[in-house]
Amino acid sequence: MAAPVTPPRGMRDFLPADKARREHALGVIRGVYASHGFDEIETPVMEDSHRLHAGLGGDNEKLAFAVMKRGLTGDDLRTAAEAGDALALADLGLRYDLTVPLARFYATHRAALPPVFRAIQIAPVWRAERPQKGRYRQFVQCDIDIIGEAGPLAELELLNATLAALDALGLGGCAIRLNDRRILAGILASWGVPEELRERALITIDKLDKIGPDGVAAELRDLGVEQADVADEIRQLAAADWHLHDGVVPPPAWLDLDAYADLRALRAALPGAAIEFDPTLVRGMGYYTGTIFEIAHPDFGYSLGGGGRYDGMIGRFLGQEVPACGFSIGFERIVDLLEIADDARPRAVVLVHDADVPPLRLVALKSELVASGTRVRLERRVKNLKALLDRVTADGFDAFATVTAATDGADSLSFRDLA
Structure with a gap:
């Protein structure tokens, strides 16, 4: 195992x-x-x-x-x-x-x-x-x-x-x-809790939402509180x-x-x-x-x-x-209660490239887009393109474009929204 x-x-x-x-x-x-x-x-x-x-x-x-x-x-x-x-x-x-x-x-x-x-x-x-x-x-x-x-x-x-x-x-x-x-x-x-036991008594009262007034009163009795109606007083408070x-x-x-x-x-x-x-x-x-x-x-x-x-x-x-x-x-x-608003994060795009696109061209395209304030990820094209796009969508990317060996520059990219 x-x-x-x-x-x-x-x-x-x-x-x-x-x-x-x-x-x-x-x-x-x-x-x-x-x-x-x-x-x-x-x-x-x-x-x-x-x-x-x-x-x-x-x-x-x-x-x-x-x-x-x-x-x-x-x-x-x-x-x-x-x-x-x-x-x-x-x-x-x-x-x-x-x-x-x-x-x-x-x-x-x-x-x-x-x-x-x-x-x-x-x-x-x-x-x-x-x-x-x-x-x-x-x-x-x-x-x-x-x-x-x-x-x-x-x-x-x-x-x-x-x-x-x-x-x-x-x-x-x-x-x-x-x-x-x-x-x-x-x-x-007022309940007669001795000075030296008050910190312990406060720790007990802090449990009120967990153990209720009766539970708090029981623990206070263990600290020497003899007042019989403490639980009722806690409820009133x-x-x-x-x-x-x-x-x-x-x-x-x-x-x-x-x-x-x-x-x-x-x-x-x-x-x-x-x-x-x-x-x-x-x-x-x-x-x-x-x-x-x-x-x-x-x-x-x-x-x-x-x-x-x-x-x-x-x-x-x-x-x-x-x-x-x-x-x-x-x-x-x-x-975990928060959602990131679309206008609170930069635009994020994926460049799906063919295997024959030279690495230097890919890096140049990426750098051009990054310089404009865009977040960019490079992904090699795969047979199951839908699975790839579903994954990058879950990662927070907004759009994708295909890069081929004929792609000249960032201006020639055609982006499609991911949603």
């Missing part, structure tokens, strides 16, 4: 049409973000293990791929196994998101960066997920972040740029869900009709009024956007400290991206607090 030739589980190959769709979408996103004043950077695919496991990544830290140290011996392996400490064998790991690397990047290069730094990062990340539909072990993230801006201007710029990018991709009409970690802290305090523009009257005892005022200010500053307050919105990463948000489209039952403020992360690396806020588009979720 032949050995399997498929990619590793949870990773994918991309055929030319798929790759073209992805690159088109990435180009649109890059262009919009650049027009909003963001600059693209690049960081290594690996980071030191102690940074990736600093307690900031929530459950994603458990999904980080570790890279084993060089020169390990059998004794090293036995010692680590006996201690149950697999990380003792690894000093590096593949990044599981782009925010931790950005924080390290800023701490490294702060002197060379402007006081308020607007960053684009578009790159693959890796997580040891259980592969399933929509979940991959390697996938692309599209992040924008603003570092050094403590006020609401950062959130406004991020949301504006993201909505513009989605609109440019043909995904207009999106809605924004807002919450604040300070509000979540008030809710957990999720079902309430919150109006940021009107405020909450009277406000619940758990509501952080300063945080709620900040959310109302964001709502007022984005009058053209559909914005709602959702006190059950968590965002699973442990590094969020303030405003958090997600964007969804009415035609799809899932988030198209999200982010929030993470003012405490860079201080872990720099020893000095620096405000930061970021947003990540769920690229793998949206790319």
Whole structure:
């Protein structure tokens, strides 16, 4: 039996049409973000293990791929196994998101960066997920972040740029869900969740759409929450009709009024956007400290991206607090929804040539067409011409022309549409 030739589980190959769709979408996103004043950077695919496991990544830290140290011996392996400490064998790991690397990047290069730094990062990340539909072990993230801006201007710029990018991709009409970690802290305090267990409790609440209010309440009881009606309170939080523009009257005892005022200010500053307050919105990463948000489209039952403020992360690396806020588009979720418009790509033609056409003439014809902005592929004539034309049509080509030994130049070619 032949050995399997498929990619590793949870990773994918991309055929030319798929790759073209992805690159088109990435180009649109890059262009919009650049027009909003963001600059693209690049960081290594690996980071030191102690940074990736600093307690900031929530459950994603458990999904980080570790890279084993060089020169390990059998004794090293036995010692680590006996201690149950697999990380003792690894000093590096593949990044599981782009925010931790950005924080390290800023701490490294702060002197060379402007006081308020607007960053684009578009790159693959890796997580040891259980592969399933929509979940991959390697996938692309599209992040924008603003570092050094403590006020609401950062959130406004991020949301504006993201909505513009989605609109440019043909995904207009999106809605924004807002919450604040300070509000979540008030809710957990009202339930009696100890301070040291609140991050674990937030991870539990983040599972609400998967395990429901009763499942969340059961896990919270395991953390020591004794309040009997937690499941009912969660249902009320999720079902309430919150109006940021009107405020909450009277406000619940758990509501952080300063945080709620900040959310109302964001709502007022984005009058053209559909914005709602959702006190059950968590965002699973442990590094969020303030405003958090997600964007969804009415035609799809899932988030198209999200982010929030993470003012405490860079201080872990720099020893000095620096405000930061970021947003990540769920690229793998949206790319399959997109179609490349005919006017968004160059004309693509195929030159079907006889075997006796000199190569130099073929290259000259091709170069002449390429110089005019046309994409060109050379294909030798075959008996089953229909199969050849069906294949190049599937590859995104628009027209074809036949080249014979008598063909003089590009002006003499007669193109026929492929459709």
